[in-house]
Amino acid sequence: MQPEHGIHTIDTGFHRPRFDAAYLLVENGRGAFIDCGTNHSVPRMLDALKHAQLEPEQVDFLILTHVHLDHAGGAGELMARLPQAKLVVHPRGARHMIDPSKLWAGASAVYGEAVMERDYGRLRPVPSERVIEAEDGYVVEFAGRPLMCLDTPGHARHHNAVWDPHSRSCFTGDTFGLSYRDFDTEAGPFILPTTSPVQFDPEALHASIARLLALQPQVMYPTHFGRIEDVARLAHDLHEQIDAMVAIALACDGRDDRHQALTEAFAELYARRLARHGWTGNRAQLQTLLGVDIELNAQGLEVWLDRRQREA
Template identity: 55%
Template sequence: MERPRLQRHPDGITAIDTEYMRPGMAAAHVIAHEGRAAFVDTGTTHSVPYLLAALDELGLAREAVDYVLLTHVHLDHAGGAGRLMQALPNARAVLHPRGAPHMVDPTKLIAGSIAVYGEDVYRELYGELVPIPAERVMTTHDGQRLSLAGRELELLHTPGHALHHHTIVDLSHRNLFTGDTFGLSYRELDTESGAFIVPTTTPTQFDPEQLIASVDRLLGYAPRALYLTHYSRVTDVPRLGELLKLQIREFVAIALRHRDAADRHEAISADMRALWLGLLRRHGCMLSEEQLDEVLGGDLQLNTQGLIAWLDRQRKS
């Protein structure tokens, strides 16, 4: 196997490319402190060899890992957790209480994913989900704190992307591990103006009011850096927060504008793409439209599906 793609960041944090879909798409992170370690998110089952190889490269024993902190149980974040836990004898999996049952018994996760992707694509993307024994799972309450060899981590429940989402706050260093709550920021979109960020409204639990409230809550910590699963470290957080909230509000306006359209998926997708192109050009991004479609095309489709699911819930309420 190739050596894992690692990026070493300040404060004992290392990003590991989980090789999901393409390089630079999704990262797991290792927090190392005083000889102990914690993973934040794991990627898929296929990612586990990269995570274990990263421990070797960082000189960390598998026995030194105390926590596998899962921001939420979407499979690009948590699909490899059960397989990884098998290799980490002292680790506990730390989950939001809404997500924990799906890691102990992933039957519904598997069935739902196969329904979306089909069995062949599901197996190719995610492999075999391994259950985590219930006695190795720790569920969190909002504001709970954990100690990693004296390094205090706070768990914040941050709905909006998913009801079972929590964010990990590295209190002494003002780092936040935000999963998908604070959106996506692919390094291909960086310019001289800095990072670019987009929301992720993936089905099925997108809620714009909750998401904006969660973003504001995270901004209240005045973080020095955010560590996103898609993709790793960003700074200049206040600017990114305002850009994120602007787009969430624009997404809602786009969805409402086309809620009765016969071709609402196509219409919403087209307007979202146009919004992104305009914002990216103002950001100084010089990639061609074809290149931008390669980077953001998958998220465009998932976000559109999420907005349609939100519209359908609005009709029923």
Template identity: 40%
Template sequence: MYQPLPFDITLIDSGLMGKETVACYLIESQGEFAIIETGNYQTSPRVEQLLEQKQISKDQIRYIIPTHVHLDHAGGASVMMDAFPNAKLVIHPRGARHMIDPSKLIAGAKAVYGEEVFNETYGEIKPIAEQRIIVAEDDDSITFGDRTLVFRDTPGHAAHHFCIWDETSKGWFSGDTFGIGYPIQDTPKGRCLFPSSTPVQFDPFKQKQSIQLMLSYQPNYIYLTHYGAIEVTKEKGEYLCQQLDQYIQLAEAQPEGKATGEAIEPLLMEHTLTKIAEYGCSSDREAIKKAITMDIKLNSLGLAIWYEKYLVG
């Protein structure tokens, strides 16, 4: 459930969507702490258990930071804000209103998942008081202890997405911008990543620009929400950008009016399984397919929605 990492970072398995699927991170500096990503309502008790083990007071949590407001990242924010009374929520400018009034987020998620599944997965999502929210514009920063985190606007996956640069570790907390890579995708040359193109604001051109911005910092690590800490090279980022180009080509290859999520999904699944195998992954193909099925379903829908907008101009 917990994995200590270098540079006073702890990886916490949120438990959302199964084991080693959605991560959040506890960062320490001189007795002060920040939490990046919030999972769902079941994640906060896991964080509290870790704090108890480490003999950390709840009052020492200074910041709670979802990278964007998709519910696998921000769904547990209100529960955490209740649990940690001294914490401020740091959020992208386009996401703040959804934390203050989450009704549209809730309605959208219920439309996708159905009310029963939504309630089981996310529970009650409550409004967060505006005075407890910090809106982080592009290149804003926060400091706790002697550690500074810098927020960079990284659209492409979503317009309300920032990534967080940690100079201490020379690493990015990447949300969904730098792709998806579960442990089952490990290879002798590192983890194979694939893009996240979920609805409804996916834009492959903006996402490539965001990846290039991240690479310009010459990072040593990427802290993936899906899932875990990986060493990063320029080549890994370029490989993601190449896949985004291939996503575009896949959509363009569909007959006119036929580039739907349902039509794209089997093609994108085969494409992704092939790329993972070509990268040197020896994991069982069916096990990989099971692990990425929901991602591919959402990626296909997001790609189809983007392509329809792209054609319109």
């Protein structure tokens, strides 16, 4: 059975099954990847080509939604195996693909060299002549199937979503939140926003979600994880939760235990919403599935609070 509109979902293998996705689009005998996971994901990307009966020489583009390492860490290694492909990336992210040393140094300062090597692998530069800086509205001319890059900040300032009019779908990176299949119920998919430790901007994220919704997409393809429908409801849920998370952050600001208070309040927020959604898991299961994201969301709101105070 052929995938709908030639869109193949690839589990990159990062962190756990059905956590981190990349996508392969196939059109008129040509291929384009959207995001790529880490260096350890490259064999899975090449296996997806074989499954689609394509050779590496038939791939025209690797399009990155943004340069966080779970989305783009394997770009250099993958590009080295795709001789005809161009790398398409937000202008703010391009320099980090051409020279990933600052990206590596920043992440290593947080996680340590050993963890970086284990989880991501050493980052490989992409030759500058193979990099296309995709400004807002840039159209990737892919085998007669135009793909439009849309500047969608909020999670990161170097974030593009990719609009595919052919399938009326958006490839949303992290702008349209996280929707793990583990939380699917009879009510459909569950969703929650994702911040980033340094660039979260709630007003910008609200605006980016509204911009995507204005396209009237039938389907969203977030990196975490896979195809989701019921787009209008999910957008409403994201807006509600962004506001709730900001309110929690403001209420916790100034506390000595601010970080712990944030993580506990976010866990409670998501548990309540999941219960209303019909998910019957317990708190231990929630922590297993969302512990990393709760921690990152707390960090993102703390950086936002501190930046807000500096700019006041």
